[in-house]
Amino acid sequence: MNTKTNIIDGKAIADIIGNELKAESALFFQKKKIKPHLSVIIVGSDPAALFYVRMIERTCQKVDFEFTKHALPEETTEEGLLSLLKGLNEDEAIHGIIVQTPLPKQINEDHIREAVHPGKDVDCFNPVNMGKLAMGNPDFLPCTPNAVFEILKREKIAVEGKHVVIVGRSSVVGKPLALILLLKQPDANASVTVCHSRTKDLASLCRQGDVVVAAVGVARLVKGNMVKQGAVVIDVGTNEEGGKLVGDVDFEEVSPLASRITPVPGGVGPVTNMMLMKNTLQAAQKKLLS
């Protein structure tokens, strides 16, 4: 990891986690003869979705987990997808299931969310798992917000009693991140403000943040005048701009002010897939206890 700058090296963190998971999984295999197995369903041929699935496959290879892909045609019916899910839910050899979004319009995403077995729901897709998180008693933590949490922990950035301002309230990133940081545990216990497109005076709210997390999907939204000196800035955003990947934070303006900052690319992204692997290993280990 680069210690000479304030830049947080997400790739290096992901590599460390990957090595830890590989070792833990090898030990588990030695004892129980079980290898964590992740199954991914993709419907249609959305290029971004295909890219994510390839990344997941590559991450599985890195940590030596089993990976299966079910690629279904665009015209797949909801019944067809539910039937495949039923089979995977019942298959003892499968520990984690992901249904890649977006799904074609004939398939109701809510029905699919509810059909993924909560014990195999490594993406925290099922409302049961989100509900458990909201109650402060989670089984799995959703991968992207957990990547932010993991980065804060690994970089020893304590949030207990601190003010974290999250820009974005999606159910995939902003909202579950707020729930994680509010957990009653010493590595969380933050005071959290969640902002969104209707927030008045976003800049002044962000300036109050000891930690600012941007999860918006608007390139360079968070400017230098929106961050106080010494704040920690975590950029979840991934936006394409002129063929380049850029974050939701104006890195050039904000990095001189921030005590620590994640870049895009190379920040939250690489850690996210490792959180998926962490949940898959946990699902395999938990299954033995159930």
Ligand SMILES: NC(=O)c1ccc[n+]([C@@H]2O[C@H](COP(=O)([O-])OP(=O)(O)OC[C@H]3O[C@@H](n4cnc5c(N)ncnc54)[C@H](OP(=O)(O)O)[C@@H]3O)[C@@H](O)[C@H]2O)c1
């Ligand atoms: N690195 C990773 O692993 C990873 C994973 C997932 C997502 N992402 C990236 O993270 C970003 C957010 O993803 P998402 O799925 O959470 O997006 P999303 O579902 O589109 O949600 C965006 C949120 O930002 C808010 N917002 C939009 N414009 C705003 C503005 N001008 N000021 C304040 N708030 C504004 C929206 O407010 P409203 O609720 O009022 O509409 C919404 O809450 C995207 O760039 C995405 O690609 C990265």
